[in-house]
Amino acid sequence: MTEPTTLKNEPPLATNTPASLARRSMLLKSVAKGGGLLAVTAGSTQVLATGSLTVLTHDGKRCSISGMQSGAYSGPQTTVTCQGYSPGKYKKIENWPNYNWSTKSAWNTVGALRFNQNEKFKVVFGGGSDRGLLYIMQNMSDSDEFHWITALLNALGGAPANFYFPFNGAEVVQLYKSSRSADALKFFKDYMEKHTG
Amino acid sequence: MGLNPVVCLNWCHFEGENASVVFEETSGQTYLLDPLRALVLTFFESGMTHAEVKAEVVRQLQEFAPTGNATVLDDLFREFAALGLLEEPDL
Numbered sequence: 001m002t003e004p005t006t007l008k009n010e011p012p013l014a015t016n017t018p019a020s021l022a023r024r025s026m027l028l029k030s031v032a033k034g035g036g037l038l039a040v041t042a043g044s045t046q047v048l049a050t051g052s053l054t055v056l057t058h059d060g061k062r063c064s065i066s067g068m069q070s071g072a073y074s075g076p077q078t079t080v081t082c083q084g085y086s087p088g089k090y091k092k093i094e095n096w097p098n099y100n101w102s103t104k105s106a107w108n109t110v111g112a113l114r115f116n117q118n119e120k121f122k123v124v125f126g127g128g129s130d131r132g133l134l135y136i137m138q139n140m141s142d143s144d145e146f147h148w149i150t151a152l153l154n155a156l157g158g159a160p161a162n163f164y165f166p167f168n169g170a171e172v173v174q175l176y177k178s179s180r181s182a183d184a185l186k187f188f189k190d191y192m193e194k195h196t197g
Numbered sequence: 198m199g200l201n202p203v204v205c206l207n208w209c210h211f212e213g214e215n216a217s218v219v220f221e222e223t224s225g226q227t228y229l230l231d232p233l234r235a236l237v238l239t240f241f242e243s244g245m246t247h248a249e250v251k252a253e254v255v256r257q258l259q260e261f262a263p264t265g266n267a268t269v270l271d272d273l274f275r276e277f278a279a280l281g282l283l284e285e286p287d288l
Contacts, residue, residue: 045280
């Protein structure tokens with residue numbers, strides 16, 4: 001194979017730098033030479049078996065918001081299951097990630113925000129309840145916020161690495177704010193709350 | 198609707214091979230793409246919606262040659278959505 005023309009430390013094609021525009025132009029010419037839109041039916045997206053694991057939900061679907069809406073995965077067989085703890089685990093502050101037994105507090109960070117268990121949900125997530133995170137976990141089990149906090153705590157290290165919880169804390173908050181928050185919430189409730197604490 | 202918000206792409210392009218390899222960090226998957234698929238995914242990566250990508254692909258390809266039926270791109274969008282790379286298209 002020839003040497004790659006793009007390295008990881010070069011600007012991504014999503015930007016409009018001269019280098020990015022030149023590479024996009026290269027792709028365009030290749031597409032035109034290759035039959036234009038006919039390439040859609042002639043080609044396919046191949047998954048390369050490079051030794052990375054395929055992470056699936058417990059019922060065999062790809063572990064992502066969109067993937068869980070697809071059929072069962074049928075690719076290479078090196079798979080693990082993504083999962084998280086159920087909300088019950090986090091009703092006890094002692095089970096929160098980074099809990100300090102001396103101060104009896106759990107301080108965590110999402111992006112630039114450092115917060116503890118008493119921080120208001122809407123401060124951490126940018127919307128929703130005015131109640132504190134631990135209060136919600138202990139008193140508001142019927143709320144959506146109850147599950148969003150569970151997802152966040154799983155993402156922040158409440159779920160161990162071998163659970164392959166598929167998002168980090170910033171991504172959970174981003175999902176809350178995104179147009180797919182309803183799908184994300186369903187994903188977390190249906191697939192990621194499987195382990196009791 | 199566009200790129201799945203948790204997708205993070207890292208690219209390598211092999212010009213002589215007319216192929217691109219992209220590593221997606223969230224899933225840990227690595228994909229081999231032909232130039233059209235690579236081009237479409239880069240448009241989504243720049244923030245375009247499904248409709249905008251379809252219009253842009255058709256517009257840019259028409260500068261080179263008649264492009265054929267743009268509805269085939271819907272199949273490509275579904276292919277990417279099934280892989281978790283795109284949000285489900287409104288088709």
